[in-house]
Amino acid sequence: MTSDNLYDVLIVGAGPVGLATAIALYTRGITNILVIDQTHRFSPAGQVVDLLPNGLKALKLIDQQAYDKIKTVGLDFTQGRRQKSEDGSPTTPKKRFWYQKDLQGNVIRSTPLDFDYWLDRYGEGRVSIPWYSLQTTLRELLPNHIVKANHRCVDLTYQATSITVKTVSDQTRLDNPFAHWHRKESSLSADSNPAIQDCSHSQFVAKLVVAADGINSTIRRNIYRHSPLEQWSTPQYSGYAAISCLQIENISDAVMQALDKTYFQSQSVVTLRNPVAKPEGATTDAPRLMLLRRDQNSLGYLLHLSLDLDLLQKKSPQAIVALAVNRLKEAGFPETLCQVVRLSDLNRLIRRPYYIHPANIEYEQPIWSRGRVVLAGDAAHGMPPFAAQGANQGLEDAAVVGSAIATVITSNQLENDAMIAYQFSKYENLRRPFMEKIQYATLYSHSWPHTEWLQYSDRVYSRELKTIISQFNLKP
Numbered sequence: 435m436t437s438d439n440l441y442d443v444l445i446v447g448a449g450p451v452g453l454a455t456a457i458a459l460y461t462r463g464i465t466n467i468l469v470i471d472q473t474h475r476f477s478p479a480g481q482v483v484d485l486l487p488n489g490l491k492a493l494k495l496i497d498q499q500a501y502d503k504i505k506t507v508g509l510d511f512t513q514g515r516r517q518k519s520e521d522g523s524p525t526t527p528k529k530r531f532w533y534q535k536d537l538q539g540n541v542i543r544s545t546p547l548d549f550d551y552w553l554d555r556y557g558e559g560r561v562s563i564p565w566y567s568l569q570t571t572l573r574e575l576l577p578n579h580i581v582k583a584n585h586r587c588v589d590l591t592y593q594a595t596s597i598t599v600k601t602v603s604d605q606t607r608l609d610n611p612f613a614h615w616h617r618k619e620s621s622l623s624a625d626s627n628p629a630i631q632d633c634s635h636s637q638f639v640a641k642l643v644v645a646a647d648g649i650n651s652t653i654r655r656n657i658y659r660h661s662p663l664e665q666w667s668t669p670q671y672s673g674y675a676a677i678s679c680l681q682i683e684n685i686s687d688a689v690m691q692a693l694d695k696t697y698f699q700s701q702s703v704v705t706l707r708n709p710v711a712k713p714e715g716a717t718t719d720a721p722r723l724m725l726l727r728r729d730q731n732s733l734g735y736l737l738h739l740s741l742d743l744d745l746l747q748k749k750s751p752q753a754i755v756a757l758a759v760n761r762l763k764e765a766g767f768p769e770t771l772c773q774v775v776r777l778s779d780l781n782r783l784i785r786r787p788y789y790i791h792p793a794n795i796e797y798e799q800p801i802w803s804r805g806r807v808v809l810a811g812d813a814a815h816g817m818p819p820f821a822a823q824g825a826n827q828g829l830e831d832a833a834v835v836g837s838a839i840a841t842v843i844t845s846n847q848l849e850n851d852a853m854i855a856y857q858f859s860k861y862e863n864l865r866r867p868f869m870e871k872i873q874y875a876t877l878y879s880h881s882w883p884h885t886e887w888l889q890y891s892d893r894v895y896s897r898e899l900k901t902i903i904s905q906f907n908l909k910p
């Protein structure tokens with residue numbers, strides 16, 4: 435067991451939120467910090483995330499340079515993707531939208547995808563960026579010695595004015611098995627701690643610990659253990675799941691033409707749902723089917739639906755496809771769409787339950803911190819990705835918790851428990867009520883009328899975090 439320096443702040447998790455928090459501190463002159471991550475080495479993981487005006491505003495507040503770099507990488511990625519999808523397709527429109535359509539092909543919601551639309555409307559744009567590019571770009575803004583891979587936090591112990599973080603380094607694994615979206619279904623239980631044969635142990639001591647270790651947070655489990663919050667220590671099933679097959683080949687010309695004519699038109703992605711109110715007696719929400727146009731005779735789909743967890747996990751792939759088709763039929767989807775799902779390649783069938791750390795837990799004390807440890811990002815409020823807000827909200831956390839910690843450190847209050855508790859409760863009071871609204875919208879906004887959706891978007895994207903932080907007497 436080796437033991438390193440005493441750090442002012444140790445951040446567990448080098449995902450977007452941990453790294454953004456580190457940058458917020460570093461740019462404010464707080465350099466005695468360390469970020470650790472369990473990944474054996476930083477390597478591609480995750481999918482594409484959309485950074486929306488609120489997330490980009492938070493990033494700009496954290497550090498102008500981080501904002502500029504992420505914006506450039508995001509715009510380049512979007513441009514590259516666009517050129518690829520336009521190859522040989524002269525009909526691609528200038529302005530791009532993501533449409534939600536009803537089962538007759540009428541548009542029921544449209545989301546513009548271009549940076550400038552968002553910039554004009556909300557004072558900030560929107561970019562898409564792969565999770566790994568987001569991580570790499572942020573990581574490269576910090577000196578190398580501040581970010582250490584291959585240190586999985588396994589436990590915390592508490593001293594009077596510091597925390598010891600125990601870590602394990604795995605000498606054999608080369609992949610990145612831990613990023614939460616790479617987990618196999620069988621290991622989705624937040625408790626899974628693979629037995630590691632060939633590993634070494636270290637420990638780090640820090641005055642403050644930021645838990646940015648994602649939805650399956652080890653630190654959250656640690657701080658809730660043996661407390662009234664114990665039942666909330668692991669993520670709860672949200673009631674929603676995805677069933678998808680992202681590549682189905684050999685779709686007939688007739689089916690492709692029918693789908694192009696009614697649904698895709700000139701787009702390559704479209705989401706379909708039946709906007710008619712739930713049939714009487716229905717106990718589940720209407721499913722949403724995202725169709726992705728691939729090559730000439732191939733496409734993919736992603737079906738989001740409310741579903742009992744047991745049904746999702748215990749059924750065979752054939753039975754899962756049958757279940758998906760039944761749910762589509764019940765919701766009035768036409769036979770052509772049911773047929774597409776029936777053609778799913780069973781070897782490529784994905785089922786993913788979505789988990790959540792609810793922000794609306796009723797408790798008389800702060801729930802996002804205990805003493806010198808504070809939760810941020812998915813570790814605090816992980817949720818399904820339906821409203822594309824997980825990383826955006828996490829960046830807001832990073833801006834606020836970064837200010838709170840900077841206030842403690844720059845006023846030499848690291849020994850002052852009351853001051854630390856006060857700053858962490860300010861962070862939570864500023865962020866948690868808003869997160870409750872975001873989580874509500876995440877779970878239920880798919881059935882809102884377009885006007886309600888627009889009002890919600892205006893509220894989320896027009897907010898000026900800088901002003902809100904100042905009102906809470908935190909320095910932006």
Ligand SMILES: Cc1cc2nc3c(=O)[nH]c(=O)nc-3n(C[C@H](O)[C@H](O)[C@H](O)COP(=O)(O)OP(=O)(O)OC[C@H]3O[C@@H](n4cnc5c(N)ncnc54)[C@H](O)[C@@H]3O)c2cc1C
Pocket residue numbers: 446447448449450451452470471472473481482483484485489565585586587588612613614615646647648649650651652810811812813819821822823824825826827828
């Ligand atoms: C399919 C999908 C699509 C999404 N799309 C969007 C979107 O469009 N927009 C959006 O805003 N959000 C989106 N999200 C959500 C977004 O990806 C997350 O909210 C965001 O990545 C959370 O960041 P984080 O840093 O808190 O956690 P993570 O990104 O999960 O990072 C946690 C980090 O901690 C490390 N770690 C975990 N445990 C330990 C440990 N014990 N010790 C050390 N390190 C540890 C992990 O290796 C990882 O690097 C999507 C999510 C999914 C699954």
